[in-house]
Amino acid sequence: MRITAAIALLAATLAAVPTHAQTLLDRCAAATCKARLTPEQLLGETQVLIRDKRYDEAKVLLAALSKIPELRFETRYLTGMVAAATGDNQTAADEYKAILANDPSQTRVRLELAKTMLAMGKPQSADRQFRIAQQDDDLPPDVARTIRTVRNIIRSRRAWSLDVDFGIAPDTNINNATDASTVTVLFGSIPIPLTLDEKAKARSGTGETGSISAGLRLPVADRMAMLFDLDSIGTNYAGSDYDDYLVQFAAGPSYRITDRLSVSGQAVGAQRWFGGDVVTRQVGTKLGAQLTLSDSDQIGAQIDLRKTDAKFDPAYDGWQGSAYLSYERAVSKTLVASLGAFARRDWLAADAYSSKEYGGTLGIGGELPLGINFAVSGTVSRATYDAPMPLFSVEPRKDWRYGARASLGYRKIRVLGFSPSMSVSYATTDSSVRYYATDRTRFRFTLARYF
16 A cells, blocks of 8 residues: 555664663673662663663663653653554554644654654645645654655545534624615615615524535546545524525546646535525536745635526626635744635626726735644635716725635543634725625634544
8 A cells, every 4th residue: 555655664764773882681680680770861761762672671670750741742752652643542642642743843853753644644734734835944864755655645535524513603794785774765866865774784693503514536647636625614693684604616627747746626516595595506516726935835726617506696696707826835843824815706697796806815824832733814805896876876896805814723621522712803894885895803703523
């Protein structure tokens, strides 16, 4: 099996261990001995025993070392090595994760964890650890080459992925309504101010939320695979008036042109329910490409074209096209920054609802000490519409749109594999037509698991 070969390749690359002198146990084998060892000397004795594969004896010394707080890192690391060498991969993984939770910059530990994940039959988890380790600029060239080789093997063999979360979602605007109290409408050329009914204003609420993201990759030829992706998210509020659910499915081929460049094309179908009714159906296609510039830099591009069938209003029927360009760079061993640009065009049945939008995104995320994962991002865009809405204005609508999102996860706590996470997102629209000005803050407090 190629994954087995990958484990052997990585183990051989990481296996260089300096030669030490004979242990105290050997020197005292023929006599009764008493010795006083410093913690550092005891650690050295343990390393020699592990080098010589005398694991039962090493465990005795590790038990003694575990009582020395100053050597907690070394003890955990060596305990993980002994556990992995004796087939107790779960204990090894737990020890390595404990180290990384306190200090995510320990690249050697991360590589050992990745190797252990491979041995446990968890290639997706291993690939994630390899990807982070690969961003260390101080990696020896031979280790960096080995990681690239192993990651290529994992990607070629990876079969499936599944991410699940569930929790609660407080929201300041569950109906995505205007933040205006009054609007001005035109009666001919005469402006008339009107006070909005309470039902037209923003309404807050808290619902139960959950999401599922699943992927299947089936190799069909050398460098080619079929991709199947399912993404769904939903929030259930009291009653059904504002329940919101979205399901999207995509399927199509992916081809790796070189070790650094891959392309894909997928057919896409999506459906959204709001208030208990189907509001939109979409069918279309998306094309993507990803280029790895170096171990710390990569570029991605995507084109998405869909036909929309709007069940709530035929004026919103039509086509939607989008293009995305992103750049990611590792700014440290555990932090990745991203920069993106996007353009979107809606060709809908009504010109007043057809629009062009251009914008950009900026973000950073990664791992912090104490088992904390985080991500922060911001978006700004400009949208202009093709024709005016005579009820509100003689000029076409123009919007400035702003968004921000922050998320935190805490991997140290696990309940049946689920860890707590939270996110907050803010979106506001400053529109030339006051009725379309919105303001919304959404929270999600969830338990999440990544298979």
